Amino acid sequence: MSEILIRLQAVTKTYTRGGEALRVLDDLDLEMESGTFFALMGPSGSGKTTLLNMLGGLDRPDSGAIVIAGEDITGFDNAELAQWRAANVGFVFQGFNLIPVLTARENVELPLLLAPLSRKQRREKAEYALELVGLSDRMKHRPAQLSGGQEQRVAIARAIVTDPTLILADEPTGDLDRSSAAAVLKLLGTLNSELGKTILMVTHDPHAAECAQTIVHLDKGQLGSIERRVPGAV
């Protein structure tokens, strides 16, 4: 049995929209093991993205605790959260979110600017990450010169280049065609199976969720069900 990497205890989050309080996460308890590929599913408004943002230190719960790798991140201030994110989390967004004025290599190098590395070391690490995602020949291309699938692979390279504890992917295939989506899912699967990365992927797509070892279903901010399975080929 793998050790617990993520532990959520009575996590609650309420937003106010149009003067009305909307409880997005409702007293949620959840544990996630290290080295596992999780898919987080649920209907719109079920709290998937909110949960992902909480786990990535982008948002804070109103109450409850979020403990990741033994650290309760709910007590961190903004600066501490930023430092913690830089060291522990890699993000993959639906819309890729690459910096348009930078090349693929420069985009991947960005998180390394926060690490005590020389320019040469940064470059080598970024090139290695791009090699891992199969984009050695696209290092000097800007995002606008890449396909959607290639952009998302650059984003994955950026997410793994710092060797984070946790990779958080929010609908990573949402903007991709079928074959690009399959390539991205395969890549995420490889990162999990071969490099032992813990991945939490929010998705609406049951087909994409089949890549995960554990599928967590959320409904109205509460835990629906947890489905443990053998990941299938995409």
Added chain:
Amino acid sequence: MPFSLIAKNLFKHPLRALLTAASLAVALFLLCVLRSLVVALDVGVRNAAANRLIVQSSTSLFVYLPEAYEAKLASIEGVQNVCKWNWFGGYYQDPKNFFAQFATDPEALLAMYPEIEIVSGSREEFLKERQACLLGEGTAEKYGFKVGDNFPLIGALFQRTDGEPWSFKVAAIYRSKKSSVDNNTLFFNYEYLHKTIDAGQAGGPQGVGIFVLELAPGADRVQVASAVDALFEGGPQRTQTATEAEFNAQFVSMIGNVPLFVTSIGGGVMIAILLATLNTMLMAAREQTRDVGVLKALGFSDGSVFGLLLSQSLLLCIAGGGAGIALAVLSGPGMAIKLGTMFPGYEVTKGTIMQAAILTIAIGFFAGITPALRARGMSVISALRSNA
């Protein structure tokens, strides 16, 4: 934050960045020129000699004093030397070719103004010959006059009765060692003017425009000035005696409050360029909202994104403003020649460059601070959700 990201974001829209930088360059160039004009106006006040007094009519600078005052002035205790100065106001060939000319006492002039250094020609010839003149090297260069050349000046204030121009011979060319005297003036013998008028060969105001007094060492200038004015209290022309600095300041004020006027224009230009740069930076910041979210998500601190936005503004202003300041400095000598007649002593000083540099950085700071603060305070999630 790497410089490449700052520069690449800034020049994401090269035309917009270039136009803004060009506007800044023009504004800072203009500011340096305007400031240099004010400095040039003030240079006569700042560099005035402490041992010289100016005696003029208390009515107006345009009212002439009797020649007979010269001997009386020389007899006042504390006065070492007296020199007559009469504005001639002629031009060479065309009214456009105008420069300052004064009828004066050559010997007294050279004794009282040690800053006038003769660089070519003969001092003796200037003292001896009636039509001889001492010409500033700026004017000599401009019109190609050399020592020994004869040239005509058409008198505007003092016109010859035969309709012919006045004739002058370049006896010597001078260079001024201090900006209290410019390098463009022509000095000629007062006797030439006076005798010609007396002989009925020319018309014009009689008398002396101003007397310049040189004080004896240790003489009290306030006491001497009071003695002069007291002496002529009963007329025929009452006098007003001032130090050279006071006189120069009064002369500048006669053309209005130019420093205030020029400073107002400069201030207006700066406010306009600040608003234009702020607009550019707000647009640039809006376009980078999602990038700000990405950077923060990757772990960059609020301070880093603040620095990114502020640095872009500073870089834009330093590039544009720096170009404008450099242009003003490089064009300085040429402008000094062009403006020499109106603004002798025109120079882009270190003080002007420093002020312009500080203003450039201030514009960069104030144009960048609002978008930088907005980026700093923006939450990661709202930045990532931005559609900019």
